[in-house]
Amino acid sequence: MSETKTDDVGGWFSPEDFAVVRRRMPILYVDAIPVLVDADGVIQRIALLLRTPREGGISRALVSGRVMYHERIRDALSRHLDKDLGPMALPRLPVSLTPFTVAEYFPTPGITPYHDPRQHAVSLAYVIPVDGDCQPQQDALDIAWFTPEEVIEPEVQQEMVDGHGALVRTALACTGQLV
Amino acid sequence: MSETKTDDVGGWFSPEDFAVVRRRMPILYVDAIPVLVDADGVIQRIALLLRTPREGGISRALVSGRVMYHERIRDALSRHLDKDLGPMALPRLPVSLTPFTVAEYFPTPGITPYHDPRQHAVSLAYVIPVDGDCQPQQDALDIAWFTPEEVIEPEVQQEMVDGHGALVRTALACTGQLV
Amino acid sequence: MSETKTDDVGGWFSPEDFAVVRRRMPILYVDAIPVLVDADGVIQRIALLLRTPREGGISRALVSGRVMYHERIRDALSRHLDKDLGPMALPRLPVSLTPFTVAEYFPTPGITPYHDPRQHAVSLAYVIPVDGDCQPQQDALDIAWFTPEEVIEPEVQQEMVDGHGALVRTALACTGQLV
Amino acid sequence: MSETKTDDVGGWFSPEDFAVVRRRMPILYVDAIPVLVDADGVIQRIALLLRTPREGGISRALVSGRVMYHERIRDALSRHLDKDLGPMALPRLPVSLTPFTVAEYFPTPGITPYHDPRQHAVSLAYVIPVDGDCQPQQDALDIAWFTPEEVIEPEVQQEMVDGHGALVRTALACTGQLV
Numbered sequence: 001m002s003e004t005k006t007d008d009v010g011g012w013f014s015p016e017d018f019a020v021v022r023r024r025m026p027i028l029y030v031d032a033i034p035v036l037v038d039a040d041g042v043i044q045r046i047a048l049l050l051r052t053p054r055e056g057g058i059s060r061a062l063v064s065g066r067v068m069y070h071e072r073i074r075d076a077l078s079r080h081l082d083k084d085l086g087p088m089a090l091p092r093l094p095v096s097l098t099p100f101t102v103a104e105y106f107p108t109p110g111i112t113p114y115h116d117p118r119q120h121a122v123s124l125a126y127v128i129p130v131d132g133d134c135q136p137q138q139d140a141l142d143i144a145w146f147t148p149e150e151v152i153e154p155e156v157q158q159e160m161v162d163g164h165g166a167l168v169r170t171a172l173a174c175t176g177q178l179v
Numbered sequence: 180m181s182e183t184k185t186d187d188v189g190g191w192f193s194p195e196d197f198a199v200v201r202r203r204m205p206i207l208y209v210d211a212i213p214v215l216v217d218a219d220g221v222i223q224r225i226a227l228l229l230r231t232p233r234e235g236g237i238s239r240a241l242v243s244g245r246v247m248y249h250e251r252i253r254d255a256l257s258r259h260l261d262k263d264l265g266p267m268a269l270p271r272l273p274v275s276l277t278p279f280t281v282a283e284y285f286p287t288p289g290i291t292p293y294h295d296p297r298q299h300a301v302s303l304a305y306v307i308p309v310d311g312d313c314q315p316q317q318d319a320l321d322i323a324w325f326t327p328e329e330v331i332e333p334e335v336q337q338e339m340v341d342g343h344g345a346l347v348r349t350a351l352a353c354t355g356q357l358v
Numbered sequence: 359m360s361e362t363k364t365d366d367v368g369g370w371f372s373p374e375d376f377a378v379v380r381r382r383m384p385i386l387y388v389d390a391i392p393v394l395v396d397a398d399g400v401i402q403r404i405a406l407l408l409r410t411p412r413e414g415g416i417s418r419a420l421v422s423g424r425v426m427y428h429e430r431i432r433d434a435l436s437r438h439l440d441k442d443l444g445p446m447a448l449p450r451l452p453v454s455l456t457p458f459t460v461a462e463y464f465p466t467p468g469i470t471p472y473h474d475p476r477q478h479a480v481s482l483a484y485v486i487p488v489d490g491d492c493q494p495q496q497d498a499l500d501i502a503w504f505t506p507e508e509v510i511e512p513e514v515q516q517e518m519v520d521g522h523g524a525l526v527r528t529a530l531a532c533t534g535q536l537v
Numbered sequence: 538m539s540e541t542k543t544d545d546v547g548g549w550f551s552p553e554d555f556a557v558v559r560r561r562m563p564i565l566y567v568d569a570i571p572v573l574v575d576a577d578g579v580i581q582r583i584a585l586l587l588r589t590p591r592e593g594g595i596s597r598a599l600v601s602g603r604v605m606y607h608e609r610i611r612d613a614l615s616r617h618l619d620k621d622l623g624p625m626a627l628p629r630l631p632v633s634l635t636p637f638t639v640a641e642y643f644p645t646p647g648i649t650p651y652h653d654p655r656q657h658a659v660s661l662a663y664v665i666p667v668d669g670d671c672q673p674q675q676d677a678l679d680i681a682w683f684t685p686e687e688v689i690e691p692e693v694q695q696e697m698v699d700g701h702g703a704l705v706r707t708a709l710a711c712t713g714q715l716v
Contacts, residue, residue: 012561021558024549024603028566028659040432041451069561070657072648074398091538092450093399095485096458096533097639099576101355111609113357120607122565124639127453133709166357173352175454176280178292178345191382200379203370203427205386210677219611248382249478251462251469271629272578275712279633281455281482285429290430299428303460306632310481321540339408354633354705459713471715524715532712534638536650536703 012069023118029123030076031103031164032063033171034085037129043177045145046168047134048160049084053143060144060159061131062167064123073097073124081128083137089151090132099124100174114163127171148172148179191248201298208302209255210282210343212350213244213264214306214307215324222356225347226313227339228263231320239323239338241346252276254301258327260307262316269311278303279353282346290356293342306350327351370427370468380477387481388434389423389461391529392443394503395487401535403503405492406518407442410499417518419526420504422481431455431482439486441495448490457482458532461525464465472521485529506530506537549606559656567613568640568701569600570708571622573682574666578713582682583705584671585697586621589678597681597696599704601660609636610661618665620674627669636661637711640704643702650703664708684710685716 013021021027023115031158034047048060065080067073081091103123107118114123134143150174159164172178195309200206213226227239244259253272260270282302284295293302301342315320329335331351336344351357371379379385392405406418423438425431432451439449461481462473472481481489492501508514510530530536550558558564562690578605585597604610611630636679640660642653651660659676671680687693694702709715 006536011562014496016552021562025558026608028563028565035453037451037453039451040430040436040704041453043453067563067659069563070643070645071563072398073659074410075399078398092196092643093395093397095393095395095401095487096534098534098635098637099639100635102610102634102636106607108607115477122610123606129450129453170352170355172358173349173357174280174456176349178352178457179277200383202396204379205425205427205429216405216630216632218630219609219615220632221611222632224632246384246480248384249464250384251468251577252460252480253579254588257577271666272574272576274572274580274639274666275576276460277456277458277713278460279456280455282433285428287428301431306703308629308632332695353489355391355635459711528710528713528715531707531715532638534707536707536710 005172010025012025026120026122028067029105029121030067030080031123031125031167032077032081032091032128033126033168034063034081034089034091034128034130034134043127043148043172043175045147046151047130047143047145048086048151048156049136049140049176050144051139058159059161060156060164061161062164063128064157076128077128081130084140085130086133086134086135086137087145088135089130092129092131094126094128097124101125103163103166105162105166112163114165116162125167125171148177152179184255199204205299205301206295207246208284208300209252209259210247210302210304210305210346211256211270212259212305212347213242213260213268213307213309213313214272219261222306222327222351224326226264226309226322226324227330227335228315229321229323230318236295238340239335239343240340241343242307256307257307260309263319264309264322265312265316267312267314268309271308271310273305273307276303278305280304280346280349282342283345284341291342292345295341304346304350306351306354332346360363384478384480386425387422387463387479388431388438389481389483390435390439390449390486391484391487391526392421392439392449392486392492400532401485401506401530403505404509405443405488405501405503406509406514407494407498408500408502409497414515417519418514418522419519420522421486435484437488439488442498443488443501444491444493444495446491446493447488450484450487450489452484455482457484459483459525459528461521463520469536470521471524474520483525483529486531492512505536510537563657563659566601566642566658567604567617568660568662568704569612569614569618569665570629570633570663570705571600571626571628571665571667571671573619574660575716578708580664580685581711582684583688584667584680584682585688585693586673587679587681588676592647595696596698597693597701598698599701600619600665614663614665618667621677622667623670623672623674625670625672626667629668630667631663631665634661636663638662638704638707640700642699644692653699662704662708664712685714689716
């Protein structure tokens with residue numbers, strides 16, 4: 001998913017060097033689930049990014065990306081939310097950085113629900129209410145908003161990449177909003 | 180502290196008085212999901228209590244019960260685990276009392292996944308590894324052990340009372356073991 | 359739902375009856391720590407309510423109150439925040455109802471850091487960012503805002519009631535903002 | 538999986554290469570706080586490793602180490618606990634991998650309470666009850682057991698490295714055992 005993201009690795013490693021590093025070390029990520037909440041804090045909608053991968057079809061994804069050297073987790077979250085939802089999204093960063101789950105993405109499928117063929121990534125996952133206006137950026141065609149009921153439907157789950165379907169279901173359960 | 184407490188509500192309220200109280204105040208409960216874990220802490224089996232209610236059929240339930248006056252939550256958990264799993268179960272009480280979820284059981288169905296026709300109960304829910312031997316007590320016919328895959332099957336979920344099916348699925352998700 | 363509820367216990371129990379109940383059952387509470395956060399979600403200020411108790415001196419307290427019969431925890435939080443901070447406080451209720459700690463207030467001092475001479479209360483505690491304007495209500499003289507450094511100073515801690523000083527320190531630690 | 542891994546970075550990077558990597562990427566760690574608990578799950582003692590650094594004096598530390606490529610967090614925890622406490626420690630790995638805190642160690646002091654002059658490390662921190670016998674390994678002179686009251690005393694806190702004093706205090710608060 002992030003292959004089309006420029007985390008601007010060149011500032012830190014050449015693409016060749018980073019290709020070596022990501023086959024030898026776990027890479028730290030953050031995953032963010034953008035949500036609309038009502039006045040009581042209850043999740044009303046979940047945002048999924050729509051993309052058309054080179055290999056065809058469509059895929060849906062959450063906001064996801066690397067933590068950079070000397071970057072606070074809060075800054076990484078903020079940067080990736082801005083990058084994927086645009087500057088008017090007004091995300092509400094959490095008071096506590098304890099993630100609702102730690103998603104371990106292995107290059108080998110089946111060890112966990114999470115899979116990333118490019119690397120071993122370990123991601124801290126957060127539910128992030130957004131107050132503003134989200135606009136698709138860069139490589140995303142659209143941002144679609146699903147109710148909790150819709151997002152767990154098999155058709156939607158199947159379009160989600162890398163285990164993001166399981167991540168959304170985990171988020172709903174951990175926030176007590178399992179449907 | 181709990182040694183001087185009993186679950187005999189008559190010791191505190193007459194059954195008539197308690198019937199009034201539970202229609203006027205939320206009642207504090209603990210729910211415990213007894214599990215077997217492997218050496219890595221991964222859930223292998225989940226214990227469900229099998230009962231035959233008066234109205235016929237069978238029902239499956241987790242360990243659940245009230246917190247008494249002046250009883251610590253740890254003592255309430257310990258008391259209910261002993262009462263339902265027997266004195267040889269060797270439950271491992273959690274180091275932190277932060278529950279994985281707060282289950283709100285309303286007498287009105289549909290407000291949350293949890294429902295209790297007798298009362299408004301608010302339950303702190305914990306996953307409790309057990310090291311010893313569990314034996315059905317009192318009103319339970321059996322204690323059956325299910326794998327995470329089995330416990331979420333529709334047949335098993337349908338036999339579970341009061342939203343305990345949703346509670347088990349929430350527990351699996353919150354421990355990162357969603358299947 | 360909560361609009362039809364009042365905290366007037368007489369609506370549910372006479373004061374005499376409630377005096378009996380609270381000596382026989384644990385009473386379910388919510389505690390809210392109102393905070394100002396910056397754009398990154400980091401706590402900048404913590405609000406304490408200032409009161410002058412009959413026995414003299416001053417006392418500082420968090421927002422705290424009972425959960426009523428058939429009231430959702432979200433509605434109880436919302437009601438008590440409104441009652442103590444006024445209608446313009448614009449509190450942000452949490453997406454997840456998992457509390458940062460469960461505070462057990464015993465009538466007997468010393469069992470936990472929390473103490474309530476009137477009753478055995480079990481309180482679900484939350485950190486609540488507020489976006490609006492807080493105004494002291496009813497019995498409060500003032501709402502004072504402290505930095506995390508100030509709120510843990512011995513002089514401030516000593517003015518806090520019932521273990522609320524320990525609750526604030528626990529909140530700062532659990533949100534990773536221990537000072 | 539972890540049995541075939543070693544913490545010998547040379548197996549993955551030469552020391553020179555790793556020196557470059559750790560100045561360009563955040564490195565994923567786990568921190569474990571070994572504790573003795575009573576039958577109710579309450580922390581009785583906390584284990585600190587005693588070392589004599591080259592620069593003189595003594596230092597006390599928690600169990601801490603890197604997560605290796607393709608290693609599960611559970612396996613990394615298990616490996617570091619074995620390495621520092623010996624094979625008879627019998628640690629109880631947690632059912633949930635949600636850490637009690639995420640400790641961000643920056644090479645620049647003062648950004649967080651955590652500091653590591655060698656690198657930017659992000660550590661998932663867990664409280665780990667141990668049932669067996671802990672023996673100092675490798676570079677540790679001793680394993681000393683402190684009560685919660687003792688471990689927060691200024692003399693002990695001062696001997697702790699890299700912010701581990703703050704990490705222990707955070708652990709006590711997050712488990713509701715703030716003293």
